Amino acid sequence: EPEVTQTPSHQVTQMGQEVILRCVPISNHLYFYWYRQILGQKVEFLVSFYNNEISEKSEIFDDQFSVERPDGSNFTLKIRSTKLEDSAMYFCASRGAGRNSPLHFGNGTRLTVT
Amino acid sequence: EDQVTQSPEALRLQEGESSSLNCSYTVSGLRGLFWYRQDPGKGPEFLFTLYSAGEEKEKERLKATLTKKESFLHITAPKPEDSATYLCAVQAQGQAGTALIFGKGTTLSVSS
Numbered sequence: 090e091p092e093v094t095q096t097p098s099h100q101v102t103q104m105g106q107e108v109i110l111r112c113v114p115i116s117n118h119l120y121f122y123w124y125r126q127i128l129g130q131k132v133e134f135l136v137s138f139y140n141n142e143i144s145e146k147s148e149i150f151d152d153q154f155s156v157e158r159p160d161g162s163n164f165t166l167k168i169r170s171t172k173l174e175d176s177a178m179y180f181c182a183s184r185g186a187g188r189n190s191p192l193h194f195g196n197g198t199r200l201t202v203t
Numbered sequence: 204e205d206q207v208t209q210s211p212e213a214l215r216l217q218e219g220e221s222s223s224l225n226c227s228y229t230v231s232g233l234r235g236l237f238w239y240r241q242d243p244g245k246g247p248e249f250l251f252t253l254y255s256a257g258e259e260k261e262k263e264r265l266k267a268t269l270t271k272k273e274s275f276l277h278i279t280a281p282k283p284e285d286s287a288t289y290l291c292a293v294q295a296q297g298q299a300g301t302a303l304i305f306g307k308g309t310t311l312s313v314s315s
Contacts (some may be wrong), residue, residue: 094244123291132247134302145302149259180246191237192303194246 093195101201103173110166110198111121112181121164122158122182122192132180137202138164165183171202207290209306216281216313221250224276224309229287232296234272237303238267239290243269247290250276 094113102108114121124137136146136156143156155167164183168175178197183189208227216222235254239247248281253269261265263293264285266277276289288310292303 131307132292133306134304135301136309147302182246191252193249193251195241196244 093181093183094195095179095195095198097198098196098200099199101203104173104202106172108168108171108200110151110165110168110181110200112166112195113162114164114181114183115185115193117185118160118183118190118193119186120144120184121156122160122181122184122193123166123179126180126197127177135166135179153188168200169201173202176200176202205293205295205304207291207293207304207306209289209309211309212307214309214312215305216311217280218313218315219278220281221279221281223278224311226274226276226291226306227272228274228291228293228314229272230293230304231294231308234296234301236269237292238265238274238276239292241288241290241308242245250289281311283313283315284311286311 096111121138124132126132136150136155137144156169158167161190178199180194180197182192182194184192206229210225235252237252238250240250241247247276251267256268256271264279268306288308290305292305294301294303
């Protein structure tokens, strides 16, 4: 069964550094998402992406965050200058076009900012 | 503001002891309600989508139901492999790509 893949599985970075989290969504999907989950808290929406542009973003997704689909298969989340509070699991998700198409999640990247 | 509240936060069952998890929601027009299973260190795994009050979906030992204010995930004769965190999420009316809003989840532990 096709799946969403994310790399790396764990990223450790120092405060102030830039990080890029990478995702390969399911190949025929059209909608792409980033969510995050701080330890012990809810899964929170960050941003959705459709037709090569951001379609929706949350208050969390400020100017430090950006997303890109550099080619036909990858979808990336960049954090320009990481803060301690950015430490979380970051999940990529994708869905197809159909009304009944559910969101499929990857297994996440654990980001630790020291 | 759209909100999802799940209860209980944690549930311990003996193998074979049936129970239900609750998901209460407030949303400005429901497009869909989703149940996911999340194992430790993994991403949420899709279980069910419910669209309208009265709808029911079943998969193995799990059955999801929906009313206008809440959804239940019924677990019949659970096994240890059903141990996981069960997440409920809602999608409000709007574009097809509208974000899901998640609850905190119910962590289920089933012992043999």
